[in-house]
Amino acid sequence: MLLVPVLVLPWALLTQPPALRSGGRAAPGTTALVSPPGFEEAYQTLRDLRDARGRPLIHLSDLAKHDAEIAARLSERVNFNVPTTAAGAVQTFFSHPTAKFICAMLSLSATARLSVGALGAADALAFVATSAFWVVQEWVIHDKLLHSENVWFGETVHRWHHELPYYHVSLDGLGLAVAWFATVAVMLIGYGVWASALGPCLTALAAYTFCGGLYEAAHYLAHTRVPLPPALNRIRRHHTHHHTVSDAHWLAFTVPAVDTLFGTNPKAKDVVAAQKAAKRLADRRQ
Numbered sequence: 001m002l003l004v005p006v007l008v009l010p011w012a013l014l015t016q017p018p019a020l021r022s023g024g025r026a027a028p029g030t031t032a033l034v035s036p037p038g039f040e041e042a043y044q045t046l047r048d049l050r051d052a053r054g055r056p057l058i059h060l061s062d063l064a065k066h067d068a069e070i071a072a073r074l075s076e077r078v079n080f081n082v083p084t085t086a087a088g089a090v091q092t093f094f095s096h097p098t099a100k101f102i103c104a105m106l107s108l109s110a111t112a113r114l115s116v117g118a119l120g121a122a123d124a125l126a127f128v129a130t131s132a133f134w135v136v137q138e139w140v141i142h143d144k145l146l147h148s149e150n151v152w153f154g155e156t157v158h159r160w161h162h163e164l165p166y167y168h169v170s171l172d173g174l175g176l177a178v179a180w181f182a183t184v185a186v187m188l189i190g191y192g193v194w195a196s197a198l199g200p201c202l203t204a205l206a207a208y209t210f211c212g213g214l215y216e217a218a219h220y221l222a223h224t225r226v227p228l229p230p231a232l233n234r235i236r237r238h239h240t241h242h243h244t245v246s247d248a249h250w251l252a253f254t255v256p257a258v259d260t261l262f263g264t265n266p267k268a269k270d271v272v273a274a275q276k277a278a279k280r281l282a283d284r285r286q
Contacts, residue, residue: 036077041073043160045067045070046063046163047163049062055244056244057165058244059165059166060075060080060165060167060168062165078164079168080165082167082223082224084224084225088226089220089221093171093216093217096171098172098173098177101174101178101181102177102181102209102212103213105181105209109206110206112202113203116199120199122200122203123199123200126203126207127203127206129204130203130204130207130208130211134207134215135252135254138253139262147248166223167224168223169220169223170219171219171220180212184208188202188204188205189201214254215254218253219253221236222236222238222239222253234256235256238256246275249264249266252264252265
């Protein structure tokens with residue numbers, strides 16, 4: 001889940017060795033946090049149940065077996081009716097206001113670009129550069145901000161996402177999407193006008209919006225049970241490991257290979273083995 005429009009971060013931040021890569025953090029979300037108003041008991045129950053089980057919840061039914069009332073309460077704010085077919089996935093995704101907004105934004109930016117002249121080499125460069133920037137941005141924001149060691153609004157909301165049973169309809173809210181893409185649009189168009197490079201900047205905006213749509217779709221599908229082709233299934237498995245094995249690894253979304261670039265794409269069995277070894281050591285010290 002991306003929470004703030006960040007266009008430039010210091011290279012030192014990108015290359016800083018991620019914390020706790022060898023064994024990963026403890027089960028995400030075990031820190032007591034203030035939950036959404038009115039849902040404190042539901043989220044605390046999720047934490048307690050996961051601590052008792054020693055692993056994250058996967059299905060809402062896992063919670064319902066423990067406390068049907070809490071499961072029903074949580075369903076008031078989270079859609080656990082994940083689709084199981086491709087048709088259902090498409091319908092659910094494009095009925096969401098955020099997906100509709102991104103489609104409208106993409107259409108508007110593409111139309112605006114075509115209205116200012118023919119495409120050229122600068123547009124191709126802008127598209128490639130923006131796409132490359134997007135996939136790195138995904139990793140940086142996810143690791144450095146959403147899994148920050150410092151508790152702040154974005155980290156807290158993302159922790160709630162981790163605390164939920166894995167299978168739920170997960171798309172960013174419309175307000176966030178509007179604020180995010182409006183900010184990027186103002187910056188790119190403003191720079192394009194100032195630098196007399198409006199065409200390539202509109203191409204960059206269209207590319208950024210397109211990548212945003214791909215991210216939303218990839219993350220959404222990763223939290224469903226829809227049968228997927230091999231390439232998309234690898235993305236889902238990659239993200240599932242992030243939720244169920246270690247939240248310090250597998251931080252990329254649309255291009256899992258970005259994790260290899262930043263050293264956060266180990267074999268899941270190696271991380272599990274390291275976690276078990278750390279637990280045995282801790283138990284012996286008690």
